[in-house]
Amino acid sequence: MDLEELKKTVAREALSFVEDDMVIGLGTGSTTSYFLKFLGERIREEELEIYGVPTSYQSRLLALEYGIPIRALDEVDAIDIAVDGADEVDPQLNLIKGRGAALTMEKIIEYRAGTFIVLVDESKLVNRLGEKMPVPVEVIPAAWRAIAEEIEVFNARAELRMAAKKDGPVITDNGNFILDVKFERIDDPLDMEIELKTIPGVVENGIFADIADIVLVGTPQGVRKLER
Numbered sequence: 538m539d540l541e542e543l544k545k546t547v548a549r550e551a552l553s554f555v556e557d558d559m560v561i562g563l564g565t566g567s568t569t570s571y572f573l574k575f576l577g578e579r580i581r582e583e584e585l586e587i588y589g590v591p592t593s594y595q596s597r598l599l600a601l602e603y604g605i606p607i608r609a610l611d612e613v614d615a616i617d618i619a620v621d622g623a624d625e626v627d628p629q630l631n632l633i634k635g636r637g638a639a640l641t642m643e644k645i646i647e648y649r650a651g652t653f654i655v656l657v658d659e660s661k662l663v664n665r666l667g668e669k670m671p672v673p674v675e676v677i678p679a680a681w682r683a684i685a686e687e688i689e690v691f692n693a694r695a696e697l698r699m700a701a702k703k704d705g706p707v708i709t710d711n712g713n714f715i716l717d718v719k720f721e722r723i724d725d726p727l728d729m730e731i732e733l734k735t736i737p738g739v740v741e742n743g744i745f746a747d748i749a750d751i752v753l754v755g756t757p758q759g760v761r762k763l764e765r
């Protein structure tokens with residue numbers, strides 16, 4: 538089974554958590570895109586009363602395309618579930634997220650969800666966070682260089698993320714820059730998440746420690762469900 542098929546399989550499985558009258562946090566990325574498509578179809582077919590709270594311009598545009606009614610975070614009383622992808626998942630279900638630069642709104646919404654469900658294929662499972670992927674850190678533009686230097690005390694190298702279809706750096710949905718931080722090793726994800734957050738000028742970082750409730754893992758043999 539190819540990667541896209543694995544993503545579709547986990548995205549379909551996530552529909553089993555969806556019930557009528559729910560408010561759902563809508564994640565960002567290629568795996569979640571399939572979930573949004575299937576969610577839109579289900580809302581239409583079963584005439585469900587569901588609202589989505591987008592975590593990015595990408596999920597907002599896809600929700601509009603697939604007919605998912607949307608609400609802003611300050612228009613809802615609570616978020617029942619949130620569904621999103623991840624870049625790495627460790628055995629304790631700590632995550633690295635933010636390859637798509639949407640980490641800040643993702644964390645704001647997923648932290649507040651009753652149940653946060655993560656969709657990955659098995660290539661995203663690691664023994665230790667940071668094994669394959671850098672940790673994206675969203676920073677206030679004026680502070681990028683100072684923060685990049687300060688991050689070196691953690692035995693890490695920070696690189697300013699450059700845009701692919703624009704000259705210069707990636708600008709996030711919030712108007713900030715992204716530093717991709719490659720650590721030598723991350724021993725304690727929660728501790729590192731907090732350390733990064735306390736640097737002045739850091740808006741948010743892509744370590745999501747102790748937030749995921751359920752991880753659905755797509756494998757050629759089917760979907761594995763991991764729970765915290």
Ligand SMILES: O=C[C@H](O)[C@H](O)[C@H](O)COP(=O)(O)O
Pocket residue numbers: 564565566567568569621622623624634635636637638639640643
């Ligand atoms: O900013 C982007 C997000 O954190 C994505 O959810 C994450 O990068 C996973 O994306 P994908 O499902 O495309 O691998």
